[in-house]
Amino acid sequence: MIFRRRHLLGLEELSREEILHILDTARTFREVLDRPVKKVPSLRGVTVCNAFYEASTRTRLSFELAAKRLSADTLSFSTTGSSVAKGETLLDTIRNIEAMRVDMVVIRHSSSGAAHYLAKRIKARVINAGDGFHEHPTQGLLDLYTIRERFPELNGLRVTIVGDIAHSRVARSNIWALVKCGARVTLCGPSTLMPAEIERTGVRVTNRLEEALEEVQVVMALRVQRERMEGGYLPSMREYARTFGLRSELLQKAGRPLVMHPGPMNRGVEIDPEVADGPDSMILDQVQNGVAVRMAVLFLTWGGSEIEMGA
Numbered sequence: 001m002i003f004r005r006r007h008l009l010g011l012e013e014l015s016r017e018e019i020l021h022i023l024d025t026a027r028t029f030r031e032v033l034d035r036p037v038k039k040v041p042s043l044r045g046v047t048v049c050n051a052f053y054e055a056s057t058r059t060r061l062s063f064e065l066a067a068k069r070l071s072a073d074t075l076s077f078s079t080t081g082s083s084v085a086k087g088e089t090l091l092d093t094i095r096n097i098e099a100m101r102v103d104m105v106v107i108r109h110s111s112s113g114a115a116h117y118l119a120k121r122i123k124a125r126v127i128n129a130g131d132g133f134h135e136h137p138t139q140g141l142l143d144l145y146t147i148r149e150r151f152p153e154l155n156g157l158r159v160t161i162v163g164d165i166a167h168s169r170v171a172r173s174n175i176w177a178l179v180k181c182g183a184r185v186t187l188c189g190p191s192t193l194m195p196a197e198i199e200r201t202g203v204r205v206t207n208r209l210e211e212a213l214e215e216v217q218v219v220m221a222l223r224v225q226r227e228r229m230e231g232g233y234l235p236s237m238r239e240y241a242r243t244f245g246l247r248s249e250l251l252q253k254a255g256r257p258l259v260m261h262p263g264p265m266n267r268g269v270e271i272d273p274e275v276a277d278g279p280d281s282m283i284l285d286q287v288q289n290g291v292a293v294r295m296a297v298l299f300l301t302w303g304g305s306e307i308e309m310g311a
């Protein structure tokens with residue numbers, strides 16, 4: 001299949017075929033990353049800028065590494081120490097970066113829709129690295145890639161996502177991708193953190209964790225965003241951990257599903273350390289697969305089709 005999109009803004013607009021094509025391309029790049037020379041010439045001469053208006057460890061570093069593994073030139077921009085502090089707008093900043101002949105912009109921003117906004121106004125390719133509460137498409141893709149390694153057949157797979165669904169761009173991207181691929185998704189969390197009418201996306205909702213874990217093959221915990229405590233969404237961290245935290249005895253009882261978390265984790269809140277570091281945890285596999293998935297996204301949005309395997 002030929003991937004025709006110039007940007008990756010969200011998974012809502014992608015078809016099942018496009019999603020699976022990205023994952024299949026990522027599998028080829030995953031093989032490259034296991035070689036002694038972890039580099040291909042696919043994006044030689046292309047310049048990729050990481051523009052991060054919010055904090056990030058995994059996404060930012062893995063996009064940078066993905067671009068370097070594809071032989072692209074990279075530069076990074078963050079709000080700290082930049083002219084954003086002097087009041088420069090997002091569009092002015094990115095247009096100035098583009099004027100330096102940057103070909104692709106990877107953008108993380110606190111405003112939902114920031115990536116769409118840029119894609120309409122600049123010539124460079126735009127990749128959404130997380131926009132507000134809207135989407136985090138490459139996280140959704142790397143999660144799906146990681147699940148598919150263990151469960152090649154996604155159709156009918158039971159996946160539970162636990163936590164603050166309302167404010168989670170990771171949950172949204174996962175829901176779009178999993179439902180399109182035929183997985184049966186259950187959302188579990190406090191009713192204050194469950195978006196209204198979310199069932200319309202094809203998911204099931206419960207606020208009872210034991211029920212959400214029945215016959216499930218994969219469970220994904222989301223980060224409790226401590227800043228939400230002040231908004232009165234949650235009673236206390238201790239209460240949250242007791243009601244929605246992934247604990248070993250619960251997961252044993254549920255038949256030991258695979259455990260995922262996008263990071264960063266609050267150990268002892270949404271996930272116990274014993275679970276995060278246990279034999280069923282896929283958390284570091286997710287991070288490892290993120291590089292290959294982001295290579296695939298950069299490669300395909302640039303218009304790549306045949307992967308040259310030489311360095």
Ligand code: CP
Nearest residue numbers: 056057058059262263
């Ligand atoms: N999962 C994720 O987006 O992590 P970072 O915020 O560290 O990039």
